[in-house]
Amino acid sequence: MTRRRGKKRTNPLIYVALVAASLFAILPLLWGLSTSFKSESATLSDQGWIPAQFTFENYRLVLFESKIPLYLGNTLLVAGLTVIATIVIAIFGAYAAARFRFRGKTTSMFLILMTSMIPGIAILVPLYFLAVSLGLYDTYAVMVIIYTAWQIPTVIWMLKGFFESIPDSIEEAGRVDGASHWRVMVQLIFPLAVPGIAAAAVISFIYVWNDFLIASTMISTDDKRLVAVGLYNYLSQYGVVWGQLTAAVVVTIIPIILVFVLMERRIVAGLSAGATKG
Structure with missing residues (x-):
């Protein structure tokens, strides 16, 4: 019981804040990576995160x-x-x-x-x-x-x-x-x-x-x-x-x-x- 009481409980809001900050930083990069594999016409018509047709x-x-x-x-x-x-x-x-x-x-x-x-x-x-x-x-x-x-x-x-x-x-x-x-x-x-x-x-x-x-x-x-x-x-x-x-x-x-x-x-x-x- 003493050991359990001695352990500090981590506030779950900290993890929520960290996940939110990570998504805020990563999502623009993922959008850029997805757009880089789309043709110029598809960048305007294809709004999905995964390109319908990949191009290099x-x-x-x-x-x-x-x-x-x-x-x-x-x-x-x-x-x-x-x-x-x-x-x-x-x-x-x-x-x-x-x-x-x-x-x-x-x-x-x-x-x-x-x-x-x-x-x-x-x-x-x-x-x-x-x-x-x-x-x-x-x-x-x-x-x-x-x-x-x-x-x-x-x-x-x-x-x-x-x-x-x-x-x-x-x-x-x-x-x-x-x-x-x-x-x-x-x-x-x-x-x-x-x-x-x-x-x-x-x-x-x-x-x-x-x-x-x-x-x-x-x-x-x-x-x-x-x-x-x-x-x-x-x-x-x-x-x-x-x-x-x-x-x-x-x-x-x-x-x-x-x-x-x-x-x-x-x-x-x-x-x-x-x-x-x-």
Whole structure:
């Protein structure tokens, strides 16, 4: 009886709310997936969720007669370089913030966090003129630099909490064995931080993948467009053709789904461990 009373009863309204939220997020995706397999005439006449007649013509047009594959390649390149640059820079800053004690540490971390709260559109014009002045406008480099600068504060705070969750005894044991501070950091601490690093990398990747503001402002050459802007231009060029629109959306969503499926465990482990401290 004591054990039964000790168990907390879960409110069924919580499950109802979770199911409702899940349906709210999934139903538009399912509608898009269904529409992508319909012909253009069927998108207006066939209102059912299951197409009366399946067709892959929309996917053929998107993959072989549009620039969507080129936009996907551009986005993968920029996102990959951004993730590498962000993690390399932020990992050392987060480690220093978690392990070292120095004057002004709290103020510095607060100021770093404040930079991530500045709306991107507020500094878009100065960034544009700066890119033009430096000769970086309409290049992949300017997007990588801006994305990296905007992601570093958030990633530093994420990894800081993860590093603080790693026991200090591990570093002390390494120093007792004669390992240098650099060796302890690289060979002992960083491998343990892989889940947190993976979670931060995925968040940075998704940020670049979904961005429209910077990608539309800093790039003017169509062949250098990222997928968010390229998808918009593709639609504006051919008009609102719902079958091709939804097929293009499905194609651009697949990489994000694959990233989550392949790194689900590391993402959950990294976010939960980093939330314990910090």
